[in-house]
Amino acid sequence: MTMDAYNLTLILLVTLVTFAMRAVGAVVMARVELGPVSSAAFEAMPVAVLTAFIAPAVLSQGLPEAIAGTAAVLVGLRAPMAVVIVVAMAVVVAMRHVG
Amino acid sequence: MTAAKQEFLDGLRLVLPILVAPVSFSFITGAISVQKGLSAFEATLMSATVFAGGGQLLALEVWYEPQAWLLVMLAAVSINVRFALQAASVQRKINHFTPVQRWLTIATLNDPAWGMSEIRHLSRQVSFWFIFGITVPIYLIWEFGTLAGALLGKLIDDPTKLGLDFAFVGIFIALALPFWKRSGAVPVALASGSVAIAAKLAGFSAMYVFIGAMAGVAMAGLLAARRAKQVQTP
Numbered sequence: 151m152t153m154d155a156y157n158l159t160l161i162l163l164v165t166l167v168t169f170a171m172r173a174v175g176a177v178v179m180a181r182v183e184l185g186p187v188s189s190a191a192f193e194a195m196p197v198a199v200l201t202a203f204i205a206p207a208v209l210s211q212g213l214p215e216a217i218a219g220t221a222a223v224l225v226g227l228r229a230p231m232a233v234v235i236v237v238a239m240a241v242v243v244a245m246r247h248v249g
Numbered sequence: 250m251t252a253a254k255q256e257f258l259d260g261l262r263l264v265l266p267i268l269v270a271p272v273s274f275s276f277i278t279g280a281i282s283v284q285k286g287l288s289a290f291e292a293t294l295m296s297a298t299v300f301a302g303g304g305q306l307l308a309l310e311v312w313y314e315p316q317a318w319l320l321v322m323l324a325a326v327s328i329n330v331r332f333a334l335q336a337a338s339v340q341r342k343i344n345h346f347t348p349v350q351r352w353l354t355i356a357t358l359n360d361p362a363w364g365m366s367e368i369r370h371l372s373r374q375v376s377f378w379f380i381f382g383i384t385v386p387i388y389l390i391w392e393f394g395t396l397a398g399a400l401l402g403k404l405i406d407d408p409t410k411l412g413l414d415f416a417f418v419g420i421f422i423a424l425a426l427p428f429w430k431r432s433g434a435v436p437v438a439l440a441s442g443s444v445a446i447a448a449k450l451a452g453f454s455a456m457y458v459f460i461g462a463m464a465g466v467a468m469a470g471l472l473a474a475r476r477a478k479q480v481q482t483p
Contacts, residue, residue, distance in 0.1 A: 198465025
């Protein structure tokens with residue numbers, strides 16, 4: 151059992167922040183009505199964060215990553231998550247091998 | 250059969266077909282966690298206390314950056330802020346729970362528990378045991394999957410050979426697809442994606458996710474403000 155003060159501190163931090171998100175929603179936001187602009191901004195956050203992470207990882211690394219990312223998106227339109235992960239990994243490995 | 254047992258089985262039956270997602274997601278999370286320098290114990294502990302895969306993976310991406318504490322918090326806030334919206338909605342449907350049941354539900358809130366409770370609420374009252382029938386299997390899989398992924402991930406010497414470095418991109422794509430399909434998501438995705446790429450190329454090594462995300466959120470706010478204006482002045 152290995153433990154490291156740095157890792158444990160950051161794990162605690164992520165734990166507290168994540169719990170705070172759930173708790174703030176239940177305690178505060180369940181009682182407050184958001185306006186149309188702020189609720190649109192809140193609702194857009196997951197897609198904005200996910201895309202900001204995905205786009206550079208797929209489009210600014212090289213051809214294998216671009217092809218594998220595109221393949222994963224196309225497959226994901228129909229297939230479940232496990233298949234998307236396997237396709238992303240398999241295509242990137244194959245393309246790196248070719249290139 | 251008691252009512253509680255029936256409710257638990259109802260939740261269990263609904264969640265069974267989708268359990269392949271947490272199985273693969275937790276396994277990859279464990280493998281990536283040890284590749285990033287966590288021990289198998291730390292990886293499993295993190296899954297137990299955080300219980301939010303996207304946030305765990307995004308935080309690990311910036312784990313060793315300068316000012317990691319700030320970037321790790323930003324990562325956790327930005328991807329987990331959806332829990333605030335989900336909890337706000339669920340809270341209104343579980344006022345009849347005991348306080349312990351309510352806080353257990355909120356502390357372990359997850360995407361399937363939220364989504365299936367919303368659907369259940371359309372036809373009948375949501376019970377604690379129904380939500381637990383959904384959350385318990387996911388939580389257990391999440392723990393054991395992380396541990397298994399961490400133990401096996403230790404054996405992999407070169408993660409790029411297996412495409413492990415790209416696995417989380419696949420996970421994030423799978424997580425993003427339902428959002429991308431929603432109406433109004435395209436301009437938000439275009440804004441955040443293009444700004445994130447520009448920020449990365451400009452040298453914002455770890456902040457580019459946050460910068461891109463803010464651009465997407467700003468775009469959503471602008472579009473909503475314009476819609477509100479159009480409604481007022483037809």
